[in-house]
Amino acid sequence: MRPVVSGALALARSCHPEPTVAVTLLVTALAITTGRDLSGVLIVTAAVLTGQLSIGWLNDHLDAARDRAVGRTDKPVVSGAVSERTVGVAAAVAAVACVPLSLASGWLAGSLHLVAVGAGLVYDLGVKSTRWSVLPYVVCFGLLPVFVVLGAPGSPAPPWWLPVGGALLGAGAHFANVLPDLDDDLVTGVRGLPHRLGAGGSRLAAAGLLLTASVVLVAGVLSAGAAVPVPLALAAPVVAAGVLAAGFAAGRRPGSRAPFRAVMVVALIDVALLVAAGPVLVGP
Numbered sequence: 001m002r003p004v005v006s007g008a009l010a011l012a013r014s015c016h017p018e019p020t021v022a023v024t025l026l027v028t029a030l031a032i033t034t035g036r037d038l039s040g041v042l043i044v045t046a047a048v049l050t051g052q053l054s055i056g057w058l059n060d061h062l063d064a065a066r067d068r069a070v071g072r073t074d075k076p077v078v079s080g081a082v083s084e085r086t087v088g089v090a091a092a093v094a095a096v097a098c099v100p101l102s103l104a105s106g107w108l109a110g111s112l113h114l115v116a117v118g119a120g121l122v123y124d125l126g127v128k129s130t131r132w133s134v135l136p137y138v139v140c141f142g143l144l145p146v147f148v149v150l151g152a153p154g155s156p157a158p159p160w161w162l163p164v165g166g167a168l169l170g171a172g173a174h175f176a177n178v179l180p181d182l183d184d185d186l187v188t189g190v191r192g193l194p195h196r197l198g199a200g201g202s203r204l205a206a207a208g209l210l211l212t213a214s215v216v217l218v219a220g221v222l223s224a225g226a227a228v229p230v231p232l233a234l235a236a237p238v239v240a241a242g243v244l245a246a247g248f249a250a251g252r253r254p255g256s257r258a259p260f261r262a263v264m265v266v267a268l269i270d271v272a273l274l275v276a277a278g279p280v281l282v283g284p
């Protein structure tokens with residue numbers, strides 16, 4: 001493969017592609033159903049993509065030495081496919097681009113999105129190694145749907161359950177994402193909240209938070225009178241519980257990312273509900 005192409009692919013793999021793509025697609029879908037026109041949707045997509053890219057790249061840039069120490073060959077910086085410096089520069093470029101792209105949705109909505117991205121960057125910069133490690137996820141995922149709704153035409157006020165559901169989802173994702181890395185992290189001195197709770201506590205926290213997120217979102221969606229069939233909405237937490245049980249069971253194998261993937265599926269279920277509720281989130 002030509003060096004430019006393989007370098008670009010390695011850079012793409014270094015951004016944490018799964019959460020980056022998932023978060024961007026989900027927020028884009030919410031922007032569509034909350035009534036933005038094509039340019040409005042593209043602006044939201046670009047703002048969220050650049051924000052998530054900056055968080056993902058900064059994470060790999062700052063973690064390079066630690067990832068090398070524990071032989072994380074899944075990381076392109078560790079395998080030498082892309083340099084630490086390139087990933088750092090990419091993070092900075094994405095963060096700078098994110099500022100005007102966010103503010104294009106309005107000052108209030110844009111500023112809240114920048115706080116969400118800032119929370120992710122602060123996580124990378126060191127909060128991930130403290131007892132407060134879950135807070136950036138709470139802030140980031142609580143604010144993302146608020147950004148979309150407040151940035152819609154007429155700046156409608158988001159209902160209370162929107163940031164609450166998003167924050168619960170983000171907090172659950174943190175515990176699930178850290179699970180496969182608990183042992184490696186302890187070797188390199190990373191002691192966030194999941195490490196302090198241990199594998200069992202983190203597994204319970206992730207499942208509890210994600211299920212609570214599903215219940216809050218279903219209650220919100222139904223109380224807002226969204227055009228979602230009631231049996232389908234009520235089935236969501238039940239399906240979420242099944243997916244989590246299967247994902248966490250598979251995740252007992254060392255290094256498995258099954259719990260994180262289960263979280264992604266549950267997040268998809270929750271966001272499908274949210275997306276369907278989009279039209280009522282912005283009023284008649």
Ligand SMILES: CC(C)=CCC/C(C)=C/CC/C(C)=C/COP(=O)(O)OP(=O)(O)O
Nearest residue numbers: 016019020052055056059120123136137140
């Ligand atoms: C922080 C935040 C609000 C993120 C938003 C979602 C997002 C884009 C996540 C991808 C990047 C990231 C910080 C992963 C966790 O890193 P890690 O160092 O805990 O784990 P790793 O071993 O997967 O890099």
